[in-house]
Amino acid sequence: MSEILNLAHLVRTFHGEGEDLHILRGADLTLQGGEIVALVAPSGSGKSTLLHLAGLLESPDSGTIRIGGIDTARLSDSEKTRLRRDEIGFVYQAHHLLAEFTALENIAIPQLIAGVANKAAEARSLKLLEAFGLANRANHLPGKLSGGERQRVAIARAMANAPKLLLADEPTGNLDVATADIVFGELLRVVRSENVAALIATHNPDLAARMDRVVVLREGLLVAS
Numbered sequence: 679m680s681e682i683l684n685l686a687h688l689v690r691t692f693h694g695e696g697e698d699l700h701i702l703r704g705a706d707l708t709l710q711g712g713e714i715v716a717l718v719a720p721s722g723s724g725k726s727t728l729l730h731l732a733g734l735l736e737s738p739d740s741g742t743i744r745i746g747g748i749d750t751a752r753l754s755d756s757e758k759t760r761l762r763r764d765e766i767g768f769v770y771q772a773h774h775l776l777a778e779f780t781a782l783e784n785i786a787i788p789q790l791i792a793g794v795a796n797k798a799a800e801a802r803s804l805k806l807l808e809a810f811g812l813a814n815r816a817n818h819l820p821g822k823l824s825g826g827e828r829q830r831v832a833i834a835r836a837m838a839n840a841p842k843l844l845l846a847d848e849p850t851g852n853l854d855v856a857t858a859d860i861v862f863g864e865l866l867r868v869v870r871s872e873n874v875a876a877l878i879a880t881h882n883p884d885l886a887a888r889m890d891r892v893v894v895l896r897e898g899l900l901v902a903s
């Protein structure tokens with residue numbers, strides 16, 4: 679197995695009024711190819727911060743972030759953008775779909791931006807919609823989809839460019855318990871079938887237990903559960 683993500687000694691401090699918030703104090707984590715890891719953390723303890731750093735959306739104060747063996751500190755901004763686009767998929771608690779584009783178009787757009795030809799992007803988008811049982815919703819606008827369907831499309835979109843790494847921040851956190859359970863199962867099935875490594879933040883211990891292992895963010899450090 680090859681290393682997909684390596685976070686080493688990550689430190690991130692926010693300077694508030696009067697006090698410093700030491701959110702990460704030397705966090706370490708390695709994900710191997712295809713490994714699915716739950717990130718569990720109390721609210722406000724820094725899981726979004728950690729996911730933003732892993733996704734190269736922010737930089738740490740110190741420490742290193744390697745993706746696919748590359749030390750990302752050496753990359754220019756445009757190289758980081760390309761790495762994010764080609765190698766990393768993001769899913770958030772809210773779907774963030776483009777309201778004026780169909781489900782299929784929402785999944786195709788990141789591929790078109792990455793230079794994939796129209797027909798291939800459409801075929802890949804349809805394949806992903808089928809994997810989520812949504813082939814018959816391909817031409818629906820997000821506003822015509824249920825909450826669970828919208829979140830499935832958002833997950834499919836994150837998988838569109840066949841990333842090596844999926845970063846998800848409470849991906850089913852906005853859904854009712856029963857729907858969250860089903861959508862989460864589908865997410866795991868598709869992520870496993872595409873052999874994608876995933877770091878998935880959740881507050882839900884039942885969902886965390888369905889992943890390969892659980893890490894807890896506690897007092898700025900990542901510890902095995």
Ligand SMILES: Nc1ncnc2c1ncn2[C@@H]1O[C@H](COP(=O)(O)OP(=O)(O)OP(=O)(O)O)[C@@H](O)[C@H]1O
Nearest residue numbers: 692693699701719720721722723724725726727728
């Ligand atoms: N840019 C910033 N400037 C100052 N403080 C920040 C900044 N970003 C986050 N924080 C603070 O750092 C802490 C961790 O924030 P973060 O969003 O990473 O937490 P979280 O674990 O994802 O929380 P939640 O589960 O509630 O979403 C919070 O106290 C937050 O207010």
